[in-house]
Structures are given as C-alpha cells and as structure tokens.
Amino acid sequence: MSKSKTSNKSGSQRPEGMLIVLSAPSGCGKTTVVERLLKRHPDWVRSISTTTRSPRSGEKDGEDYFFVDRPTFEKMRSRGELLESAMIFNHAYGTSRNFVLDSLKEGKRVILAIDVQGTRDVKQGLGGKVDLVTIFLLPPSVKVLRDRLEGRRTESPEEIDRRIERAQDEIKEASFYDHTVINQNLEETIFAIENLIQRFDNERRNSQHGVRTARKTR
Numbered sequence: 001m002s003k004s005k006t007s008n009k010s011g012s013q014r015p016e017g018m019l020i021v022l023s024a025p026s027g028c029g030k031t032t033v034v035e036r037l038l039k040r041h042p043d044w045v046r047s048i049s050t051t052t053r054s055p056r057s058g059e060k061d062g063e064d065y066f067f068v069d070r071p072t073f074e075k076m077r078s079r080g081e082l083l084e085s086a087m088i089f090n091h092a093y094g095t096s097r098n099f100v101l102d103s104l105k106e107g108k109r110v111i112l113a114i115d116v117q118g119t120r121d122v123k124q125g126l127g128g129k130v131d132l133v134t135i136f137l138l139p140p141s142v143k144v145l146r147d148r149l150e151g152r153r154t155e156s157p158e159e160i161d162r163r164i165e166r167a168q169d170e171i172k173e174a175s176f177y178d179h180t181v182i183n184q185n186l187e188e189t190i191f192a193i194e195n196l197i198q199r200f201d202n203e204r205r206n207s208q209h210g211v212r213t214a215r216k217t218r
C-alpha cells in the first residue's frame with residue numbers, strides 16, 4: 001500500500017498507522033471502553049495479548065487473549081516475538097511484535113490495552129519511531145473501583161485487595177501518560193478519547209515532517 005509510509009525530515013520512513021496505548025487499573029472498565037471504540041471504528045484493531053493466566057469464565061482463546069503455558073510464553077519471548085512483556089499478579093502477559101508492526105505498516109490504528117510497565121517498554125522501543133498516543137483511564141475513586149471489582153464476582157476477596165493495592169500504585173504513574181481520562185461515564189469517556197485521537201490526527205496532518213509526539217492533557 002503506497003500510502004502506508006510517510007517521510008520525515010531526515011527522509012526516513014515511518015509507518016502511517018497510529019499506536020494507541022490504553023492503560024487502567026484492573027476493574028476500571030478498560031475492556032468495555034476498548035470494545036466500544038472498536039465497535040464505533042471497525043477499521044481500528046486491537047492487539048490480542050498472550051498470557052499465562054487461565055481464562056475467566058466466558059473468555060475465549062484467540063479473542064480475549066491467547067492463553068499459553070509458561071514454557072510456550074518463554075519460547076515466544078526468547079525468540080523476540082514479543083514487543084513487550086510484563087509479570088502481573090504472577091502471570092506473564094505480552095504483546096505480539098509482528099501484529100503491531102505489521103498493522104502499523106498497513107496504516108491501521110492499533111489499540112494496546114496493557115499495563116504501565118508494558119507502556120514504558122513500548123515508549124522506549126517505539127517512541128519517536130511510530131505515531132504513539134498513551135492514555136491512562138482513571139476510576140472516579142478507589143471506592144468505585146472496589147465496588148466494580150466486587151460486582152463482577154470474578155476475583156476472590158484477597159485477589160480484590162491485591163488489585164486495589166496495585167491500582168493505587170498504578171494511579172501514581174498516570175502522569176507518565178500523554179493523557180488521563182476519568183472513566184465516570186462510558187459515553188463521555190469514548191467522546192474524550194475520540195477527541196484526543198482526532199486532535200492528534202489534526203496535528204500530524206498539519207506537520208508534514210518531523211517526529212510527532214502527543215501533547216499532554218490533564
């Protein structure tokens with residue numbers, strides 16, 4: 001596809017696509033937000049992560065995650081097949097390098113729903129080389145987060161406590177992202193994210209060359 005690359009100032013080529021990294025504490029509604037974005041933008045794609053954790057009830061292999069055992073995950077990692085990986089709640093999670101890079105080359109918008117460690121690695125590896133927007137979804141409050149986690153009834157009380165503790169650590173890292181959005185109301189959250197992407201689009205259309213970086217909003 002000839003439109004899949006653009007030249008920058010130095011004449012080098014960069015993919016036309018856009019990488020949208022979305023992070024949020026567990027239970028903040030990130031999955032619903034991603035699903036809604038994909039429904040409204042059928043040309044956007046979500047990277048399906050690989051994980052060593054077991055499927056939750058209703059989760060499907062190849063749709064929610066690729067569920068693999070630890071040796072398989074380690075093999076993928078040692079072969080360089082993962083763009084980033086992280087250990088979360090004693091399970092390994094990782095993003096397929098080929099899927100992301102190929103989709104970007106095809107000019108697609110790729111959503112990565114990953115944690116803070118993974119976002120740091122992606123920013124370090126791809127920052128300045130691809131168009132990248134990082135967004136952190138915040139819960140309205142920690143109390144609302146706990147209520148949501150309890151309401152979905154997929155974790156034990158101990159697991160919920162661990163997730164709340166981790167959420168509090170993650171929230172401290174929100175300022176590292178280009179944008180933060182409080183997920184109080186789904187429609188407003190979608191509207192805010194779409195606006196951020198639209199603004200980034202406008203900025204990159206206006207700048208014909210040079211490295212484009214997302215402007216921070218709070």
Ligand code: 5GP
Pocket residue numbers: 023024025026049050053084085086088093094095113114115116117118119
């Ligand atoms: P869950 O097990 O609740 O689906 O996800 C737990 C955490 O893992 C969430 O914060 C989610 O964003 C993160 N996660 C899912 N896939 C990946 C991945 O490929 N890489 C990284 N770094 N985090 C991931």
